[in-house]
Amino acid sequence: MTGPARRPQPRRGEEGETLIEALVAVALIGIAFVAVLAGIGTAIISSARQQQVTGADSVVRSAAEKVIGDPYAPCAGSYRTPTPPAGFTVTVEVEYWDGTGAFARRCPAADTGVQKVTLTVHPTGPHPVRDTTLEVIKRESVLPS
Template sequence: MTGPARRPRRPRGDEGETLIEVLVAVVLMGVAFVTVLGGIGTALISSATQQKVTGADSVVRSAAESIVGEPYVSCADGYATPTPPAGYTVTVEIEYWDGVGAFGPSCPTADTGVQKVTLTVHGTGPRPGRDATLEVVKRESMLS
């Protein structure tokens, strides 16, 4: 008589994966995917923000160059600025040197020949971005 029938052994390496091993692999791949996706999202948001800041800075510098190129106007109400691109507005504020030690919003009786022009660019639209401000000091030319 022969003993109980034995199942033949599988050759080594044919065992397959257990459910736990598969679950661990899926969880690790999920964590890696979420990490990569979060990094891409952060990069896109910071890129859009930087683009808005750079755009506003470019517009305010262009307006400042335009004002610097204009002749000095005694007790000026404003200076012409180039039309800003779509999505931006430019505001111009002028302060006048009082000859004593401060700038003020009203022109002194005798114009001292120094003005501080403050340019502010505002982003408009649904996602406006940041404002950019630049100050320019204009002096009356002594050459005539």
């Protein structure tokens, strides 16, 4: 008489993984992968924004050098700036000193010889950042006679 069939006992070290354990491992690896991927995406966007800020700073300084190098223009409507690279626009605003310590957008009847030129660079890339502004004070040079 033979008894019921007995299951062979697994040898030590030959136990298999259960389906639950495998699913948990795959889920943990997936979560870690998504976290790393999100970090890389954030770093790429931050890098692009920093490049725009640095580029805008360079463009506004270049425009200021052009304005400083140009001769004083009494009651100038605007000063010319170099053509900005793609992804940037430059605006120029001129204000005139009224002789009492204030600047106004309208040129006084007698130009006092002092102007405030405000240069603003606006980045227009896919991840826009703040505008960069630089003010230049231009003074008419009067040579002594």
